[in-house]
Amino acid sequence: MLVGDMSLAPPSTAAALVIGNELLSGKVDDKNLGVLARGLRGAGVALTRVVMVADVVELIAAEIRALSASHDWLFTSGGVGPTHDDVTIEAAALAFGVRAVINPELAAMIRAHYMDRCTDGHLRMALVPEGAVLESTPELRWPTVRIGNTWLLPGIPEVFRMKLPVVLARIGGQPAFVSLAVYTNMDEGVLKPLLDRVVFAFADVQVGSYPKWSDPAYRTKLTFDGRDAARVAAARDAFVATLPAGEPQRIE
Amino acid sequence: MLVGDMSLAPPSTAAALVIGNELLSGKVDDKNLGVLARGLRGAGVALTRVVMVADVVELIAAEIRALSASHDWLFTSGGVGPTHDDVTIEAAALAFGVRAVINPELAAMIRAHYMDRCTDGHLRMALVPEGAVLESTPELRWPTVRIGNTWLLPGIPEVFRMKLPVVLARIGGQPAFVSLAVYTNMDEGVLKPLLDRVVFAFADVQVGSYPKWSDPAYRTKLTFDGRDAARVAAARDAFVATLPAGEPQRIE
Numbered sequence: 001m002l003v004g005d006m007s008l009a010p011p012s013t014a015a016a017l018v019i020g021n022e023l024l025s026g027k028v029d030d031k032n033l034g035v036l037a038r039g040l041r042g043a044g045v046a047l048t049r050v051v052m053v054a055d056v057v058e059l060i061a062a063e064i065r066a067l068s069a070s071h072d073w074l075f076t077s078g079g080v081g082p083t084h085d086d087v088t089i090e091a092a093a094l095a096f097g098v099r100a101v102i103n104p105e106l107a108a109m110i111r112a113h114y115m116d117r118c119t120d121g122h123l124r125m126a127l128v129p130e131g132a133v134l135e136s137t138p139e140l141r142w143p144t145v146r147i148g149n150t151w152l153l154p155g156i157p158e159v160f161r162m163k164l165p166v167v168l169a170r171i172g173g174q175p176a177f178v179s180l181a182v183y184t185n186m187d188e189g190v191l192k193p194l195l196d197r198v199v200f201a202f203a204d205v206q207v208g209s210y211p212k213w214s215d216p217a218y219r220t221k222l223t224f225d226g227r228d229a230a231r232v233a234a235a236r237d238a239f240v241a242t243l244p245a246g247e248p249q250r251i252e
Numbered sequence: 253m254l255v256g257d258m259s260l261a262p263p264s265t266a267a268a269l270v271i272g273n274e275l276l277s278g279k280v281d282d283k284n285l286g287v288l289a290r291g292l293r294g295a296g297v298a299l300t301r302v303v304m305v306a307d308v309v310e311l312i313a314a315e316i317r318a319l320s321a322s323h324d325w326l327f328t329s330g331g332v333g334p335t336h337d338d339v340t341i342e343a344a345a346l347a348f349g350v351r352a353v354i355n356p357e358l359a360a361m362i363r364a365h366y367m368d369r370c371t372d373g374h375l376r377m378a379l380v381p382e383g384a385v386l387e388s389t390p391e392l393r394w395p396t397v398r399i400g401n402t403w404l405l406p407g408i409p410e411v412f413r414m415k416l417p418v419v420l421a422r423i424g425g426q427p428a429f430v431s432l433a434v435y436t437n438m439d440e441g442v443l444k445p446l447l448d449r450v451v452f453a454f455a456d457v458q459v460g461s462y463p464k465w466s467d468p469a470y471r472t473k474l475t476f477d478g479r480d481a482a483r484v485a486a487a488r489d490a491f492v493a494t495l496p497a498g499e500p501q502r503i504e
Contacts, residue, residue, distance in 0.1 A: 018302075021458060021460055021477075022460055022462060022475070023285075023289070023302075024289060024298075024299045024300060024301075024302070025289060025293055025299070025429070025431070025477065026285075026286050026287075026288075026289030026290035026291075026292075026293055026299075027431065027460075027475065028286075028462070029285070029286040030282070030285070030286075033275075033278075033281070033282070033304075034278050034280075034281040035278075036278075037275070037276060037277060037278030038278035039278075040278075041277055041278055046276075047276045047277070047278075048276060048305075048306060049276075049303070049304065049305055050270075050275075050276070050302075050303070050304035051301070051302070051303050051304075052285075052301065052302035052303075052304075053300075053301055054300060055460075081440050081461070081463060082440045082441050082444050083440050083443065083444050083447055083461040084444070084447055084448055084451050084459070084461075085459070085460055085461060086461075114441070117442075118441070119441045119442055119444070120441075120444075121440065121441035121442060121443070121444035121445065122439075122441030123441075124441075124444070125441070156463065156464075156465050157465075158465040158466070159465060177277070179277070179279065187374075188333050188334045188335050188373065189334050189366070189370075189371045189372075189373035189374030189375075189376075189377075190369075190371055190373060191335065191373070192334050192335050192336070192371070192372075192373035192376070193373065195335055195336055196336055199336050206273060207336070207337070208273055208274055208279075208307075208337055209333070209335040209336075209337060209338075210274060210280070211333060211408065212408075213408050213409075213410040213411060214410070223274070223279065225273075225277065
């Protein structure tokens, strides 16, 4: 369970909407979600829901409407290029009940980049939902489009990674999540009663149990997560104190 | 858009529900979705929606209820072990309005495996939603749990891969999707009018455009997908015929 630390305000929540036929057909494996999740974690924001849909404007719009209403932040990945299958901008406009309009600042940047090779296709990349804000940092001048609490990020992994710091610079500043781990050679059936005890005693710490399939180094990894570092460490130590002789294999 | 081929019955649809705090916190990157997507593709089943949620029984139950009702098949990944954070069986029971019960056949297999080391924790792995079916093949005797149209698969990537053939043996048999591709050094702004033409002429073929970031071999990959191999090839060839001299770089 994602339980907020008792001594801290609950963390902001975030959802991700991953867009693209290429992902649902298995041509490409998503590479952005883990990067986003870890970035948000460091910024103290809890990613609580991810949805993946095809390049269909009505589907994407419905998801943006629902996810942006139910979370503090929404991040979309994919569908922001110039071709027929890039419909995220149009969908975001539909979701927020505004038009998709050419942003003059973006259009000028695109013209300056492509010069006399600039086509109507290129200029489609200057479309934004009306009322959107262009976010940038001194390090990354090319802007990232945000409308309300919804950030429209590109699907190309290299560009997604380039833009994420802009996002985190704007939304961060909350206490980061802390994660500790214990590795054992015990299996989950044997660990269960020991884990139940620590889960009961530390309701403010998230406890996870992850068996490894035929790894010589360990059999089950136990994780302890929260935003109160002292409580997370106390939960881990309380668990370790209940282990039999010869365990754990490793602590971190 | 996912448009069914005009000459064929529409494909069966599938959804995936990926479960686990470890994914949403970025500790682990999902490794099952791409494998599932490609497997379904080969079986002629269209994966149309993926949702990822935390280890919270009510959340999982609500998703199982919604996704199993709106798709022909639902596949869950994760949360089927014996510890406190493994709540998928309980959630599936809740979703289908049945109890979670110990399956005698599974309990016997678990006892035979663990022998005198068998604990109550191990036996929790014999829990299934009442009315569930145990699916197996001669190649993989350890069963996979299915309730109605919903398959409950483990999150451990090695075990997920081991069990997928059991699923595909049961649900397959429809015409597989065919995928062709063309690689160019043109950018999407220039390609857009050429793509629009083929998208308009081949409504039954799914056309995708994927720019590559700084790859020396090509700049944009165009994909053509459908279940009518002749139509997919015709769409690709019609597109290639509109390319300027020196293009494409590669066809497949």
